Amino acid sequence: MKHWFITVDGSLKGRWKKAFENVGSSGPETVLQSAKPNDLVWLSTTVKNWPQLVPLIVAEGAVVVVLSYAPDDREALKALDLGARGYVHTLAAPEVLKQVALVVTNQGVWVGQELLAKVLGGSFKTLQQRNQGGSFQNSEYLSLLTERERGVALAVAQGATNKEVARLLDITERTVKAHLSAIFKKLAVRDRLQLILKLAPVAEQMSS
Amino acid sequence: MKHWFITVDGSLKGRWKKAFENVGSSGPETVLQSAKPNDLVWLSTTVKNWPQLVPLIVAEGAVVVVLSYAPDDREALKALDLGARGYVHTLAAPEVLKQVALVVTNQGVWVGQELLAKVLGGSFKTLQQRNQGGSFQNSEYLSLLTERERGVALAVAQGATNKEVARLLDITERTVKAHLSAIFKKLAVRDRLQLILKLAPVAEQMSS
DNA sequence: CATTTTTTTGTCCATCGGTACAATACTTTT
DNA sequence: AAAAGTATTGTACCGATGGACAAAAAAATG
Numbered sequence: 275m276k277h278w279f280i281t282v283d284g285s286l287k288g289r290w291k292k293a294f295e296n297v298g299s300s301g302p303e304t305v306l307q308s309a310k311p312n313d314l315v316w317l318s319t320t321v322k323n324w325p326q327l328v329p330l331i332v333a334e335g336a337v338v339v340v341l342s343y344a345p346d347d348r349e350a351l352k353a354l355d356l357g358a359r360g361y362v363h364t365l366a367a368p369e370v371l372k373q374v375a376l377v378v379t380n381q382g383v384w385v386g387q388e389l390l391a392k393v394l395g396g397s398f399k400t401l402q403q404r405n406q407g408g409s410f411q412n413s414e415y416l417s418l419l420t421e422r423e424r425g426v427a428l429a430v431a432q433g434a435t436n437k438e439v440a441r442l443l444d445i446t447e448r449t450v451k452a453h454l455s456a457i458f459k460k461l462a463v464r465d466r467l468q469l470i471l472k473l474a475p476v477a478e479q480m481s482s
Numbered sequence: 483m484k485h486w487f488i489t490v491d492g493s494l495k496g497r498w499k500k501a502f503e504n505v506g507s508s509g510p511e512t513v514l515q516s517a518k519p520n521d522l523v524w525l526s527t528t529v530k531n532w533p534q535l536v537p538l539i540v541a542e543g544a545v546v547v548v549l550s551y552a553p554d555d556r557e558a559l560k561a562l563d564l565g566a567r568g569y570v571h572t573l574a575a576p577e578v579l580k581q582v583a584l585v586v587t588n589q590g591v592w593v594g595q596e597l598l599a600k601v602l603g604g605s606f607k608t609l610q611q612r613n614q615g616g617s618f619q620n621s622e623y624l625s626l627l628t629e630r631e632r633g634v635a636l637a638v639a640q641g642a643t644n645k646e647v648a649r650l651l652d653i654t655e656r657t658v659k660a661h662l663s664a665i666f667k668k669l670a671v672r673d674r675l676q677l678i679l680k681l682a683p684v685a686e687q688m689s690s
Numbered sequence: 691c692a693t694t695t696t697t698t699t700g701t702c703c704a705t706c707g708g709t710a711c712a713a714t715a716c717t718t719t720t
Numbered sequence: 721a722a723a724a725g726t727a728t729t730g731t732a733c734c735g736a737t738g739g740a741c742a743a744a745a746a747a748a749t750g
Contacts, residue, residue: 325626329670357670382585382592420696433675435736442571449698451738458738465706465738467641470678630727644707657728659708664726666708673708673736696747706737712730719724 275379278305278336280327281318290316293368294375311335314375318342318364319349325356332357337378350385360384415472418460426453430466431473483587486513486544488535489526498524501579510535519543522583526550526572527557533564540565545586558593568592623680626668634661638674639681 276296279287290297306327309315313336317324324340331338339360340353350361359378362370374384416424422443429439436454440447454466463469485502488510498505510529517523521544525532532548539546547568548561558569567586570578582592624632630651637647644662648655662674671677 326668329667332670333667355670377585382581422697433673433679436738437736445697446699447736448700452698455738465641467643467674467678470675471641628726653727654729656730660728663708692750694747694749696745698743698745700742700744702740702742704737704739707735708733709735710731710733712732713728714730715726715728717724717726720722 276313278309278313278315280305280315280321282320289368293371306330306334309334309336314379316341325352328353328356328358339374339378415461419457423453423457426450427457427469427473431470484521486517486521486523488513488523488529490528514538514542517542517544522587524549533560536561536564536566547582547586623669627665631661631665634658635665635677635681639678
């Protein structure tokens with residue numbers, strides 16, 4: 275596994291050499307071509323088009339951690355949403371960087387503790403309120419379905435594939451299709467896309 | 483370091499033995515007495531009083547990961563809020579379990595990327611709405627796209643098929659696919675289903 | 691116990707969706 | 721003028737999707 279380092283300020287490379295062995299610093303183009311799956315790419319927000327770069331690098335199979343001199347909630351969210359697995363201060367200590375690398379290369383997600391604490395402290399209530407708020411407009415649709423069908427419908431409304439639903443409910447893919455056919459008929463929709471749109475508000479509340 | 487495993491369904495123990503060496507399955511009381519600092523306790527939500535157990539186990543110095551058959555935002559936040567360091571599907575593959583263990587025992591938090599992004603987005607939206615007008619969150623996604631891509635994305639967000647989009651924009655189906663591939667890459671989604679979910683609020687605004 | 695509903699699974703097949711290779715023409719930027 | 725980005729279309733391939741026939745076991749209802 276190799277570390278890549280994209281920034282406009284080469285002076286930072288020294289910090290990374292202290293923390294890691296295989297450090298390859300260079301421009302975005304080089305990294306995009308050279309980065310292999312499971313490599314770790316550290317991308318600075320001082321690079322102007324970093325939002326475009328993240329999905330591209332992720333598409334190569336590499337893991338992306340976004341670096342910022344001025345950590346910001348909005349920016350962190352954006353980074354994670356685009357596929358980054360971490361968001362950390364550019365000048366974080368080498369020990370921290372090692373920790374981040376360990377976590378993100380193992381499918382984990384790294385965000386600052388302040389952000390996490392803020393989220394845990396603040397959003398729990400708002401999520402709950404949301405869930406109680408509007409979950410009745412669509413219950414009329416869901417009430418048309420059987421217990422099992424409801425489970426399938428909600429899973430599909432999250433964007434899950436038949437295979438994923440099958441794994442989740444521990445049934446065969448064929449059975450998922452059977453339930454789906456029944457659901458389509460009952461709710462008078464032609465496919466899973468229309469189903470999502472019909473249940474969209476519900477899906478937004480649940481999500482997983 | 484030892485793994486502890488609390489559930490009401492003993493049939494799952496086999497899964498854990500595949501993933502880990504030192505597995506100690508048993509009742510809550512035994513674990514509470516036997517668990518040592520830095521041990522890892524896997525706690526299933528099928529245990530009726532799991533919310534009460536989490537703080538108690540954490541107080542012993544052990545790391546807690548909560549297992550759920552039906553992952554859910556509220557439940558995940560509740561678990562983390564009570565002191566759990568991870569929240570994962572009960573039937574996750576052994577490799578995943580190993581990674582979860584690695585992350586949480588290294589001061590990391592495991593919640594899954596999509597969930598985290600969604601949670602952050604949820605709390606963030608409410609914070610932002612005070613300062614700014616409405617949902618610029620999605621126009622921000624759309625601003626990453628070109629003019630033509632935006633048109634395709636919005637059409638697909640209505641649930642249109644490729645053929646329908648082609649008719650609508652008077653281009654071939656092949657071209658629609660080309661634009662879609664670009665869209666998927668830029669917005670870091672795997673297919674049109676996830677795209678719909680990402681642009682759902684926008685679609686809602688348009689149809690209303 | 692008989693009937694109905696629900697849940698489950700099977701094979702076959704046509705269509706859709708998405709990617710992997712392309713290539714060409716037009717526009718914008720440098 | 722050269723380079724880069726955008727829009728367009730082509731063929732081929734493969735996995736996902738949904739319907740058309742099924743059938744059978746389990747659960748609920750009478």
